[in-house]
Structure formats: C-alpha cells, structure tokens
Amino acid sequence: MKITAMTQSLVLHFGEMGSRWGLNRTLGQMYAVIVLTEAPLNADQISEALQISRSNVSMGLKELKSWNLIKLQHIPGDRKEYFSAPSDIWEIARTLVVERRKRELDPTLSTLRDALMEQPSNESDEYTQMRVKQMHDLMEMVTLWTNEMQGMSSEKLATLLKMGEGISKILDVKDKLLLR
C-alpha cells in the first residue's frame, strides 16, 4: 500500500514520538497509519506502507491488541484480518489513559502499599514512609479520576476538557454555593 506524502510525514513523526509514549518507533508508526487511514488495513498493507517485515507487523499488532487500541474486522470474501482504530478520538484517548495507568501507576501503587505495611526500623524509615504515603495518596486520586473518566461519554469528556481555565472557578463556586 502506498501512503501519501502527508501521511508519510505524520507517520515518521509518530515513530519518533513512539518511544516517548511508552511504545516504540514501529508501534508509533503502525498506529499512526492505522488511525490516519480511513479503510481498515491488513498486515501486508502495513508492512508495505512502513517498509518493515511482516513478522514485525505481527508482533506490533499483538502489542496494539494488548493496549486495546485496535479493532479487528473481516472483509467478506477476504480471509485476511483487517484492523482499524476507533473512529471516536475520545475513545482512543480514554483507552490510552487507562492503559498507561495500568502500566505506569498500578504496579507502583501496589509497591507503595507494601512499603506502608512494613514496620519502620528507624527515623530514616519513618521519613521514607511519610513520603511513600504522600505518593500513594496522590496516585490513588489519579486512579479514581481515570476510573471516573472511563464512565464518561465522549460528549461529557469533551465538555469537561473544554472548560480548561474555567475549572478553577468552578471549584470556587462549588465551595461557596454547594458545600456550605
């Protein structure tokens, strides 16, 4: 499959960024081409578009599946598997947030909890546990938020995010009008 110059340059950029996003170059490129192309793509097309081996594509697809970022579909009369990204960009964002949380926060939260269970052996450990507690509480709040986000419709999420600079004011209003 041939890709346009515009797609090509975007694909290269997302490849560069891939590693910063906890993926890697190839995964970034693969997801870019899938997201930016309207029609579902099969592995051979991706392999050709990105000039990477078929086996590399297979491994990449496996990874993208584990991130829940792609949808598998079949085309009548064609035995190949075709992949596409959700058409709703908010759905992609929601998925990314929750999957990153799983990978970046959950394991740490569990380790922090373990550390809090231990008996501090001296003042140094007491300070350490104090810090651990702070981190733990913060991360738990972030987890609550990402869970909340999962339950929100794309419309509501868009509204919330659009509030941007308004959020601080809403907080004030809430304090003043609703909770006292």
Add this chain to the structure above:
Amino acid sequence: MKITAMTQSLVLHFGEMGSRWGLNRTLGQMYAVIVLTEAPLNADQISEALQISRSNVSMGLKELKSWNLIKLQHIPGDRKEYFSAPSDIWEIARTLVVERRKRELDPTLSTLRDALMEQPSNESDEYTQMRVKQMHDLMEMVTLWTNEMQGMSSEKLATLLKMGEGISKILDVKDKLLLR
C-alpha cells in the same frame, strides 16, 4: 552512603518503572533515593548508595536538572553540591506533568499544526486531516489544562483531585445552575 532495606526495595522498584516513565532505570533509582531521603545528597553518596559510577551520577543529575525535579543546595563548609527534591509532593507532580507535556505533546502539536496547513491532494488526505484536526484539538485542550494546573496551589490541586467521582456531578450542576 548506606540505605535501609525499605529504601532499597523502593529504589529497585522505581528503577524498574523508570523506563515506563520516559526516564530510564538509573534516573528512576536516583530520583527515588533523593525523594525518599530527608537530607540533601551529594553525587558521591548517590553513587555509593546505588552502586553506579560517579560519571553516571553526573549525567543523571544533569538530566534531573533538565526536568526541574531537583533543587541544588550548598552546605556551609562543604564544597560539594547537594541535591534534594521538593518537600511538597504536589510540586513534584505539577513539574512532572508539565515536563512530560513538553516532551510528549508539544512537538506533536506543532507537527499536527503543520499538517493542517497543507493543502489536501485527494480524499485520502482529507480524511487524514480530519483525524489530525481531532487529535490537535484534543491535545490543545490537554495543554490548556496542564497550564491551568501550573497556576494552582497544592491545596487547590488536592481539593480538585479529591473530588474524584464528584467531578461528573459538578459538571451537571454547572450546566444546570450556572450556565442557564
């Protein structure tokens, strides 16, 4: 410098996580020991605590400086440089968010803008641009939010984050009571 068993196990964990956080193993370990230790540390102490070379510490500190994650201080009568993390965990979180945004979002936002300026050469490019527009708008909103976050006090940030499941309700209330 000797570190306690508790700190040791936390340091190892943060090392593991380091790479998932856009840092790397050593950087994760270094920041962990700095955050979890009450007293400011010098490069030799870090080198000894983590069993890594002095030059590696130097490079790591350089990187942590570029992330604005550590504070340099001097101890009277000692020529060495000592480093510590902010005592306010929210300050650390704010810094992490803005620095990650700089590295993970800003460059992409700029690339997406460029792509939107181009003239689509066919329908395929038109679809691509539509997707690019969606991503661009979403990322711009996230940027707005992180900017907003920078201006918020730790107390306010904690209040906001604590709202957790309440956020959705606040949104509803805002719609009903305040904007009509």
Add this chain to the structure above:
DNA sequence: CTGAATTTTCAGTAATTTGTGAAAATTGTA
C-alpha cells in the same frame, strides 16, 4: 479432512541505549 493461505513464534543479528573510566574542564580557597 486436506492443503493452501495466513498468522505467529523464535533464534540469531542488528540497532540503540546505557554505563564506565580516564581525561578535561571548572570551581573556589588559600
């Protein structure tokens, strides 16, 4: 059930990233 089409696995290699020691540069005090 058979076999061609398709996908996955995996061992070896290639590419990239990280870590080290030695040397250079910088700092600050006497």
Add this chain to the structure above:
DNA sequence: TACAATTTTCACAAATTACTGAAAATTCAG
C-alpha cells in the same frame, strides 16, 4: 594566581531492545 577538589565530558564497552527470515502453528474453504 595556583592548585586541589569537584564536576563534566566523551570514546568505548556492555547491556538492552528491536527487527528479520525461516519455520511452526493456525485457520478456513472446498
């Protein structure tokens, strides 16, 4: 200014991660 203490740089080595082709496994139409 001179020099010892300290930090930084950098070329190379070590470790890790990513990619490939070939072979194995799976799928499904006939």
